[in-house]
Amino acid sequence: MADLFSEAWMQAYMTEWNKEPELAEALAKINFNSTIAYGFPDQDKPTGILVVQAGKAVSAGPYNNEPLNWDLRATADNWQKWMEKGIGMAGLGMAYMGGKLKFKTGDYTAMIKDPRMAGPFIKSFNVMGKVKA
Structure with a gap:
């Protein structure tokens, strides 16, 4: 598998994102x-x-100081666990409250209260798990 969040990995993630209704x-x-x-x-x-843009991933790659709406951080072990097993709503809350998933940018509380965003956010972890080398 390409290194997690490398350019190749992000490109594959973009492809999988767009395939997931x-x-x-x-x-x-x-x-x-x-x-x-x-x-x-x-x-x-x-x-x-x-x-x-309008729900569709239009570009992906290495971070180059772009302004961000969301900046999500976790250890490689936690990312891997969530990609393999998914995270679910309860798991997401525990990861956030326990500091395992950090939002350096973005409003976790607003996102989680809006089911139109929370469901797809949870789904994004499953989609990460579909990325192959």
């Missing part, structure tokens, strides 16, 4: 536009970035 189509219904970064808590900057 519970993600791309659900977010298109609410005209979701966002720049989402992914990375690790011990780094100053995120590693990878996904740009979403």
Whole structure:
């Protein structure tokens, strides 16, 4: 598998994102536009970035100081666990409250209270698990 959040990994993630109707189509219904970064808590900057317009991922690759709507951080072990097993709503709450999933940018509380966003957010972890080398 390509390194987690590398350019190749992010490109594959973009492809999988756009194939998943519970993600791309659900977010298109609410005209979701966002720049989402992914990375690790011990780094100053995120590693990878996904740009979403009207629910569809339109670009992906390494982070290059773009302004962010979301910056999600977790250890490689936690990312891997969530990709393999999914996370679910309860697991997401526990990961956030326990500091295992950090939102350096973005409003977790607003997102989780909106089922139109929370469901696709949960689904994004399952989609990450579909990324293959």
